[in-house]
Amino acid sequence: MDCRNVLLEVAGDVEKALQILKERSLIKVQKKAGRSATQGTIEAYIHAGSRIGAMVEVNCETDFVARTDEFKELAHNLAMQIAAIYPQFVSREEVPEGTDIEEPEKACLLLQSYIKDPDKTIQDIINETIAKVGENIKVGRFARFELEN
């Protein structure tokens, strides 16, 4: 077995290991998804020039987690995302029956590509914070105001 084959084999093992870790993490996140999230924070972001503003309610399970830097950072990033890429709904489930949406991944916050890291969706960065803080996290609601002129 030459050096190249060994490297390929190792690379394959690493990939498998990462996949297993990812799946385990996802299972943990999914287990938390059913838990009620009634604590949390209200966060606002006013864009430079004060012509666009966003406010968001982000929920978690305990006041303790609501006060952590990880959770606050997520809330801040969500407010920025809402100000930048105007979503119409939180999730696909929230879209009223019969509403005609051409691009759900633009209209729904959770499906949107994250402005600071376009390879991830908003649900991805929420899942990352769920994995970090060990509690279910949900976006409760949001508002976005923009001056028309």
Place this chain on the structure above:
Amino acid sequence: MDCRNVLLEVAGDVEKALQILKERSLIKVQKKAGRSATQGTIEAYIHAGSRIGAMVEVNCETDFVARTDEFKELAHNLAMQIAAIYPQFVSREEVPEGTDIEEPEKACLLLQSYIKDPDKTIQDIINETIAKVGENIKVGRFARFELEN
């Protein structure tokens, strides 16, 4: 004529003069009320503890006035007022036909007593800023979020 009478007369004249000034100022404010207000600012206020947040759009006629300290201060005070005393509507005119409101001066922002100076209504402090900056000012819309638990 004794000293007391002179003082009473002077006081009466001062009162009349103030009344005339107040009426003139009100006429000026009323003249501006018809003018369109399409510029302005989006302001948010998050109450200590991050469990209550308010966001407000305040409109004026020019971007120049929108950048003044007087206008920004008004927007900030309005956001605080909305966070503190939850209004349901901007004005009485906005209340939908058939809606049962027991106390319009609690439900309508413009009719509310100002938290920092309860002798004034919110419309009063808006009028004061109109008189200062010389432009019509309107509250466009607001949102208020509060954690339920």
